[in-house]
Amino acid sequence: DFQFLPFMWGSSQLIGHKRILPKSFVNPDIYEHFAKDYMFLGCIKYINQVKTGPFAEHSNQLWNISGVPHWEKVNSGFIKMYKAEVLGKCPVVQHFLFGSLLSIQPATGT
Numbered sequence: 084d085f086q087f088l089p090f091m092w093g094s095s096q097l098i099g100h101k102r103i104l105p106k107s108f109v110n111p112d113i114y115e116h117f118a119k120d121y122m123f124l125g126c127i128k129y130i131n132q133v134k135t136g137p138f139a140e141h142s143n144q145l146w147n148i149s150g151v152p153h154w155e156k157v158n159s160g161f162i163k164m165y166k167a168e169v170l171g172k173c174p175v176v177q178h179f180l181f182g183s184l185l186s187i188q189p190a191t192g193t
Contacts, residue, residue: 087169090145091161093123097154105151109138 097103107113108127118128130142139146151157170176181187 087161087165089122089126091158091165093121093126094154094158094161096121097123098158100154105154105157106149109146109149 103113103117103121103124108124111131114124114127114131118125127145130145131138134141148157148160151160179185
């Protein structure tokens with residue numbers, strides 16, 4: 084469940100980037116060069132270090148993201164997926180420790 088966070092946060096880092104587009108992250112030159120600067124690309128580099136075979140086969144969902152036109156859409160997709168697959172699942176949320184930093188109360192609109 085925690086594995087969503089680096090991709091969600093990392094894709095937000097890349098919103099508005101002029102040179103690194105979603106279609107670029109599967110390029111080894113891109114993720115090797117920028118892995119230390121961008122969390123998303125660091126995750127892609129790590130996946131390619133620990134898995135063998137074509138990226139499209141071992142990480143198909145991520146491969147599909149490379150076809151999305153903008154990082155805004157990638158990020159909003161990760162947020163929707165996090166809400167549905169993590170926050171929307173009682174077996175996961177029951178282990179969250181709610182308190183002053185993470186309130187169970189709904190956020191108020193500002």
